[in-house]
Amino acid sequence: MSEIVVSERMKQILIVVPLLSSALAVFFDVGYFYALDVNLFTVFSLAEHINFALEALPLALGGIFFAAVGVVLTSRLLHAEDKSKERIRTAGRAPSWKDRWPLLVQPAVIGILALNTWLRPGLVNYVMLGSLISGAILLWIIPSGGSRLTFMTMGTGSLLFALSFALGYDIATGYAANAPYRHTIKIGLLELKAKVVRSGEKGLLFHDEASKQLLFLPWSDIKRVSYK
Structure with missing residues (x-):
């Protein structure tokens, strides 16, 4: 029975991942043309845009992989946060660093990303920083349970599309500003x-x-x- 379930899940993955990768790659090309002149997008055919988007396909596949890893790690971190809060609430002593460290991970990551955004401004960094701050606030509001995992999955999917667009935008503006005329x-x-x-x-x-x-x-x- 378990082998059948695994097989069905593999079939779903083999269908979803290529479709999602192609969609992310197209969003990359839309962002690219938005940075140049979005009116020029219609100069090329849909088939040509799909072909252009193939350059972003490895990035899209990598993004899907790291997004899946991020959901798993965030889920474990939230579980550790909940346990840490429970220990602090029930402990008859002052909380130790072992109790507090899970609560400090998100502020530390936000601080590092904010510094990186200040040093290297770009649409990708702004999207990452904004999504991380809003995600942290919403996860703090949403109670523990399955609703958190649903939110993280949907939020991660939306973030991937936003990052694909932003990456295309940043690459186009960087190419226009810095690439030599060869x-x-x-x-x-x-x-x-x-x-x-x-x-x-x-x-x-x-x-x-x-x-x-x-x-x-x-x-x-x-x-x-x-x-x-």
Whole structure:
């Protein structure tokens, strides 16, 4: 009987994980274009966006794995917190560090993440910090039991999509601000120094060094694209 249950769960995992990974990867590409110009999203087809999103697929799979680990660790930490509170409540002595340490983990993590956000501002860090603070408050309000696990599971799923969007946004803004212009695009007798953003069936999306603008050119106007 247990083997049948395990088999059914494996089937569910094999169906859910690829679908969830693909959805997260698409959210990454939406965030990427939102940072550039969301109106340019429709220049490329859905199939092209899915293809673009494949670059984020390893990150999505890693995010799902770490999210699952995070839910398990958080569940155990909350259980330790509940036991610690019970020991402090029933102890006939002053609470020791052994009693108090589970209560200090969340404030410590929030403090470290707040410092990292201040030193390295970015949408990903803001999303992480905001979700951790709001999650800590809600978990403090929600009583112990199955409702906590349900909240953590739903909250983690929502956080994954928000982080995928934020990661795409941060990568696009970082690429636009810091990446060197390594492409040369020849248009007639003119050569443009550029950094290519996306290449699709209709044409090429790129940052132009001279005008500092984001441009899209159809392939019929482009003679050559070189990289160095």
